[in-house]
Amino acid sequence: MNKTDAIARRILGWKLNRWDRWYDYEKGVFINDSDFQPGQNLDHAMMVAEKLENLGYKFSAAGECEVWFNDVRATGETLPQAITNAAYSIIENTSVINSSTLWRKLC
Known part of the structure; x- marks a missing residue:
């Protein structure tokens, strides 16, 4: 899964409708x-x-190339790349937290 796919699923809450199309339930549209x-x-x-x-x-x-989301800092060649990199970092950090919480519950 690439950064764009991870952001669409984990942050925006879109569902994969087909291999090349997302569905936004909030707006009721295909992307x-x-x-x-x-x-x-x-x-x-x-x-x-x-x-x-x-x-x-x-x-x-x-x-133009550095952003912060709380304590998550990211850079990119452009502002959109920096935002995308930061969002993906949040996804990676949140996944680790969620999986460790899950393991604590299971053990």
């Missing part, structure tokens, strides 16, 4: 893979940032 490119499109990246803010993360940008 083609090629129509969601947060690493290249600032509007798409800001949509991810807004969703993270709704989930309790405070977004701040330091220039």
Whole structure:
């Protein structure tokens, strides 16, 4: 799974409808893979940032290629890449936390 797929599933809550299309249950629309490119499109990246803010993360940008979501810092060649990298870092960190919590419950 690439960064865009992980962000669509874990942050935006979209479901894979077909191999090349997502379904956004909140809006009731289908989104083609090629129509969601947060690493290249600032509007798409800001949509991810807004969703993270709704989930309790405070977004701040330091220039054109560095962003923060709470204590998660990421950089990229562009602002959309930095936002995408930070969002993916949050996903990776949250997955580790969730799996360790799961193991504590199981043991």
